[in-house]
Amino acid sequence: xxxSKTTEKGNSSWSEESQQDADERAKWLDDHDxxxxxxxxxxxxxxxxxxxxYCSYxxxxxxxxxxxxxIGCxxxxxxxxxxxxxxxxxxxxxxKDGVLIIHCGCRTKSLADARTYWAGKTKRLEVLAAVxxxxxxxxxxxxxx
Numbered sequence: 001x002x003x004s005k006t007t008e009k010g011n012s013s014w015s016e017e018s019q020q021d022a023d024e025r026a027k028w029l030d031d032h033d034x035x036x037x038x039x040x041x042x043x044x045x046x047x048x049x050x051x052x053x054y055c056s057y058x059x060x061x062x063x064x065x066x067x068x069x070x071i072g073c074x075x076x077x078x079x080x081x082x083x084x085x086x087x088x089x090x091x092x093x094x095x096k097d098g099v100l101i102i103h104c105g106c107r108t109k110s111l112a113d114a115r116t117y118w119a120g121k122t123k124r125l126e127v128l129a130a131v132x133x134x135x136x137x138x139x140x141x142x143x144x145x
Contacts, residue, residue: 081137086126093134100138100145102131111135111145 002019004026006012013025083091089105102114104127109117111131118128139145 079141081134081141083130083133086130087124089127091127091130091134093138095138095143098144100135100143102134104130111138 002015002017002022004013004019004022007026007030009030011026011029013022013029015021015025079094081093083093083104085091086104091102091104093100093102093111095101100111102109102111104114104118107114107117111134114131115128118124118131121128135145
């Protein structure tokens with residue numbers, strides 16, 4: 001794994017290919033006026049990022065982790081319920097086709113599947129609490145849970 005140095009605008013990136021590629025990805029973020037995109041996977045267009053959670057100017061992430069109102073990424077089409085970073089993982093929920101979807105780290109699950117998956121994992125108790133928070137807020141908003 002190759003990591004770029006942090007740029008003047010506070011960006012950094014990484015690449016599995018080469019140091020030059022990591023540096024070019026970080027430069028691309030600067031050239032496209034991204035701000036504080038440290039840790040971005042360097043997809044170069046923010047339309048297919050795996051995690052633009054720190055990017056304040058992203059307009060098309062595929063994971064919505066930094067959004068408060070989704071613009072159609074990941075198939076969602078409305079508000080996003082943010083649950084912070086339990087156990088160090090970005091966690092949020094949104095409605096997709098009338099179903100509450102939970103995203104935490106690299107996992108994407110329905111509410112029932114999320115509860116089952118994280119139940120009993122003693123090192124993921126914060127994640128399970130975040131799942132319940134998302135479910136509670138979704139119910140308060142009148143979303144189908």
